[in-house]
Amino acid sequence: MHPATEKLVSALKELSIQVDNCNYEERGYHFEIDLEADKLRVLAECMLAQEMFLGFVGGLHVKPAIEIVYQFASFERACRFVVRVPVAADNSIPTISDIYQGANWHERETRDFYGVNFTDHPNLVPLLLAEEDVDLKPLLKKDEDLKESAELRWAAPVEEKPEAEKAEQG
């Protein structure tokens, strides 16, 4: 592991944030973090202090609560983080747009698509959708399509399956 990456991981562990390693070849990122909303801002501050940039902020509609996905990466080395944070019961989550100014638009967009309230966001008005569509929330799933968060977690591919499929095709 790159020394700077090691430093970042240990800094996160000091904040008692659990960091899990991922196989980059399979997943496309190096570390994943499941976080509670109250630690989001300290994580963002730590990321900025360790010279990471914010790739994107996006939403994911799952049960029991909508999850906000943050991706951080580095300009200097191959080091990519995915952070998932479930929103609070009142559909709110703290903003990080004062730490990473680039999050401003991403959060407005997520508000457009999911109706999540980013508390203390300076300007939480529709960005991509029209003003009259403020309650449209187009990316919310219908009840029958909605899945549990745990169902969508990465499961390492089972070796037997592809062979069985091959046999069927052959």
Place this chain on the structure above:
Amino acid sequence: MGNLVGDNAVHVDLEPVTDIPNDNHFYLNMGPQHPSTHGVLRVLLEMDGEYVVEAQPVLGYGHRMQEKMAEHKNWMAFMPNTGRMDYAAALPYNHGYVALFERLCGIEVPARAEYIRVITSELNRIVSHHLWIGAMLLDMGAFTPILYTFDDREQVLDILEDVTGSRLTYCYFRVGGVCKDIDDKFIEKTRAFIKRQRERFTIYNDLITGNIIFIKRTEGVGIISPDMARRYGITGPVLRGSGIAYDVRKNEPYSVYPNFDFEIPVGQNGDSYDRYMVRLLEIEQSLRIIEQALDQLPEGPFLGKAPKKMKMPTGDCSFTVEAARGELTYYLVSGGGDIPYRLKIRVPSYSNLSVLPELCQSMLLSDLVAAMGSMDLVIPEIDR
């Protein structure tokens, strides 16, 4: 206010115009149909005379809800949509999308296909930079350069048309390879183009690089510091103009890019002129990649075996490529089956443009055109 014409210092030493009472301010809508916003982008400007107090981009005029469409059809049926976001360089968008599914499902790609992908993607990057150089100079009132860059662009579009079947919104890559092999004619024409393009750089340099008006309009205009770039998530040539050598092709190498010897051009000051220089030098680096790829081009199939009906495993997967404007990330969450549960598309111009309000404070309106032009915005990519 002193001498406003032809003096670089004027951009830096400006008195903060916000001190002037607000009743002198007025609002100006730049766009949505303004020629230098390159698409339907509106910038709401609070002005004090010719100076910008605040610039607020207003987005969404071309919003098509691509991410919603991705959740509603078979993943292969979304493929043509990938070429319709960044229309000026669609192939890297194709590349990221197919590579995402190859990663998720563990599909092998034949070596020849990877080489073809790199060659055509780099040709597309060159085309995109041609378009940008012409349009940027046109924004600033120089009509001639676009005639030269479009002449060159035309050569590449003809080459790409032969193999992909289209000239702009390509849908050429497939999971497991590409849909059509390249032939000797393609290789011959590409080599001829490389030779021709290298000769054309002299014209570019005579016409633009050393042009005193161009230098005066861009040097010191719209300076983005590395810190600013980090806070806004700026990537691509805009970031490299600020001296940070971040390129996904080197940083997180994908496809066969590690097989090639190329450099990442960077600027020093982070101004509009540096961003121009970075893109101009990138054309040469792309030519180098294509040249090496043609030399090494392996024989073999151009499309590997991929199951017709492909089911995705459960979980999330991310794939990042270097598009012509910066870092493009597809982030997929799959719940099994063949329709994505969620597809987040992180487009480079979106983050690049979000810096505009901070970048353009106390700037002359004419400089704003130069600064915004130097970002190489493609609005359908931002609006998605």
